[in-house]
Amino acid sequence: MNKMLFLVFAGVDEGENLARAINALWIAQEFHEAGDEAAVIFYGMGTRWVGALESEDHPQHATWMAHKHLVAGACAHCASVFGAEDDVKAAGLKLIADHGSHPSIRRYVQDGYQVTVF
Numbered sequence: 001m002n003k004m005l006f007l008v009f010a011g012v013d014e015g016e017n018l019a020r021a022i023n024a025l026w027i028a029q030e031f032h033e034a035g036d037e038a039a040v041i042f043y044g045m046g047t048r049w050v051g052a053l054e055s056e057d058h059p060q061h062a063t064w065m066a067h068k069h070l071v072a073g074a075c076a077h078c079a080s081v082f083g084a085e086d087d088v089k090a091a092g093l094k095l096i097a098d099h100g101s102h103p104s105i106r107r108y109v110q111d112g113y114q115v116t117v118f
Helices: 016-033 044-054 061-070 076-081 085-090 105-110
Strands: 003-008 037-042 071-075 114-117
Touching (some): 003 044, 003 105, 016 061, 037 044, 044 061, 044 071, 061 071, 105 114
Parallel strands (some): 003 037
């Protein structure tokens, strides 16, 4: 069984970075469907995607809703810095702060996860 962690650092825009965020979700879903462990964490400016994709008006809202179950959460520090903290909470996602105020990526690696950055 594979273990995959996808980090979305790509900031919010409707071009290349939208493709990065959505593809992270789609690829995580592919691994999940194959019986692998897969998780997505929104990090840096990528934390802003949570609020954008939660909006029912966003063209990728349905994709977000279909894959949201794979999102482990968002970096607590980055969500605070980039103004996404309330959106992450409203989406019912975890603000992750298990290494200071950031997610511990090392913990995932120690648990056998491969890390891919978008």
